[in-house]
Amino acid sequence: MSGHMTPEEFRRYGKQVIDWIADYQQGIESYPVQARVRPGEVLAGLPEHPPERGEGFEGILADLDRVIMPGVTHWQHPGFFAYFPANASGPAILGDLLSAGLGVQGMLWATGPACTELETRVADWLAELLDLPGRFRGNGVIQDSASSACLVAILAALHRAGGGEAAREGITRRHTLYISSQTHSSLEKAARIAGIGSAGVRVVDVDPRTLAMDPAHLDALLSEDRAAGMLPVMVCATVGTTSTTAVDPVAAIGEVCRRHGVWLHVDAAYAGVAAVCPEMRWINDGLDGHADSYATDPHKWLLTNFDCSLLWTADRAPMIGALSILPEYLRNQATSSGEVIDYRDWQIPLGRRFRALKLWSVIRWYGAEGLREHIRTGVRLARDLASWIGADPGFELLDHHPFGLVCFRPRWEGLDDGEADEATLRLMERLNASGDLYLTHTKVGGRVLLRMAIGAPATGDRHVRAAWDRIREETDKGPAW
């Protein structure tokens, strides 16, 4: 059993795996949402040494059930409301399976013409579905995540700001990056990676009510920094922040960026895909004016298995200038002709999978109307939940919930702020430990809020209702820690 799996064996085991996944989908509600294992428990269930002799696939599937599954947190469970959703869907899984079966490595056009051109096409399809500005057409690329997308944007912005100096000479002066307190942590991480450092990250004020970036403060910071000899590189505006789905005023921020000649990256990782629905297109406000790059993740709320993050740039040249190096062993006629895209120059790593297949499968299976239906279901369920919370005097609701995320907390009458926050965290831990649902938290104005993010494909009315019932029931037991 130590040889290659034959096509006939692959047929047999492959169908077993397909059945295993279909059974998992059908029975997913029987699992606790969050894994109940203690640290080290899965590790202890796995042999310390690798096997000397190979074995059949049956043993792997048996150990999957016995050792691995108790340690799995079920992101596809209808009771998964933590973080943001990471939608898997049948067509995406099968698109990914085709990609694995073909085993294409599409670093260059020449190493996978279809891998490259299907990606260009589906990126354009998605741009059209979201009604993004025309200057992004032909300039989309699939990244592994919005973190990598923002790093690529920073590198392109650095290249443009310094006329290519950063790639040649490295960072030789103080550069600055502009975010708000609500911006995703991946922006600071990217600033560190790119050699700008945490000290180069400027935190722009937010409106304390909407948590949206203040363009006037951004303007002032940019002027100050320029006067102090800094080189401003990029501003990141967010459409749908991770903490509370706050929306920065992209049009006003873009106008500031235009005046200062600074790159504007719009991070719409979670919320951007909602623009498949015409009634949600307000989230694109300002993109028409001045946005140099835009990112949104079909792998969050648009039914495409992780990883599938889309990045568009208005001008691909600075990105390619920052990231392209051509050694002899990668030279080829197609690249020399200048007629093709080599996506290796649009990303951090060299190698790349045929990820376009899964997005293609998703868009074709669902069609525009199916994608809209999925987003509308999430928005409607969130609105229902918010209405129940708003109507309950025992709870406080964050009034902003245009997408699938609802933030709230019990009032805990009689407790001071610190005690109430502690009680809220303990409540969350009890709920999560119950296995019935999985929530995460954030802090706004120093106070703890629960986050309930709706959007898993399996989540329907009864799951949201049941979750709310459990939250009230557990809250009614009173604060405990």
Next chain:
Amino acid sequence: MSGHMTPEEFRRYGKQVIDWIADYQQGIESYPVQARVRPGEVLAGLPEHPPERGEGFEGILADLDRVIMPGVTHWQHPGFFAYFPANASGPAILGDLLSAGLGVQGMLWATGPACTELETRVADWLAELLDLPGRFRGNGVIQDSASSACLVAILAALHRAGGGEAAREGITRRHTLYISSQTHSSLEKAARIAGIGSAGVRVVDVDPRTLAMDPAHLDALLSEDRAAGMLPVMVCATVGTTSTTAVDPVAAIGEVCRRHGVWLHVDAAYAGVAAVCPEMRWINDGLDGHADSYATDPHKWLLTNFDCSLLWTADRAPMIGALSILPEYLRNQATSSGEVIDYRDWQIPLGRRFRALKLWSVIRWYGAEGLREHIRTGVRLARDLASWIGADPGFELLDHHPFGLVCFRPRWEGLDDGEADEATLRLMERLNASGDLYLTHTKVGGRVLLRMAIGAPATGDRHVRAAWDRIREETDKGPAW
């Protein structure tokens, strides 16, 4: 047809896709290795606009055959000898399928305990299979590629060299990175990304015969740069270069690094996995002494679908220091306890797939003896090919071919060097255009060499023999351009 794919539909379509892949595996030799499409041809075959209504999966499979397949370059074809192999295998494809089916996002231990702990275990298994030094145990992580692994190593090295200054303040002085002319281009790309810039990259001399880095020149450069006020960050030694699989003297380089207090990263992306065979363990020489990080890619020659690159560090602290940022919405009890690994801090992006499943499937299916058999087959086939080339007076052979790569060129009697190089490139283009095999080239000492990299699981004696016959037959037609 715009709704979610039901588990029953998934069962039906999933089995169709499994059959499609098994048929592809069985019929792969009927395809030309390299796609024959012209730039834009696949794009033109795809609808310009996304569909309004969804459709069944049959249409997707039909268009896969009709539009996509003519544009696929077949990396799994037994006649694929270009670049390095990117092995797919049945157990890896099914492990990846399970990962897609579970849809787990393992950024934190808490979001996927099994995703994290299986990864720790299989990284240890691989370290044991390769007989890596004990200090790497427990410190392995799966990256998407060796490019990302070397970027993470540089960031960790920067952190250690400057006591964390880079993360805080950014790059504020001149840093240097040491490679050779044979080092992979991803190192210079990583230096650019990290803010060191191309100007900070020092190219150490190589022995003109072996193409191995000269430790004495490295020593001299390090001393000069220190004296000139530079901060040396990292040396990258390569075991099995991309151009010709040259092997740097890791022990001697490590001794220089130790004396200068500089981080040593060993890039064994392609060749490192060969150490599953005891007779190949000489490639680990010097790792025992001083190597701070080590990377090798099971997705090249070890039967695990792209992406699966392993990175080990001797001390994880500087890497985590460089890459960890903890916003409120990612805080959780397990992270606070300090008892768990959060792999998000060991990589560039935040999100991550359950990639350990495919490596686990591969190691269990093949066992140590199956993995050894696969490597030995590649080494043996390369040795056979080299012996035929060496015995043919019309060809010149690069004498170094300890792995699966053989480099050679026709002698082209009567042509000067420039004409001969041109003739070699044209020969390669004719061979690649024939669809029978796919080769790439490199340059050594300014002269063009053909690279024939053996190692696809499907490649056997008859394919290597047939390729060599085709090369001779085409060469016998004489130079033409």
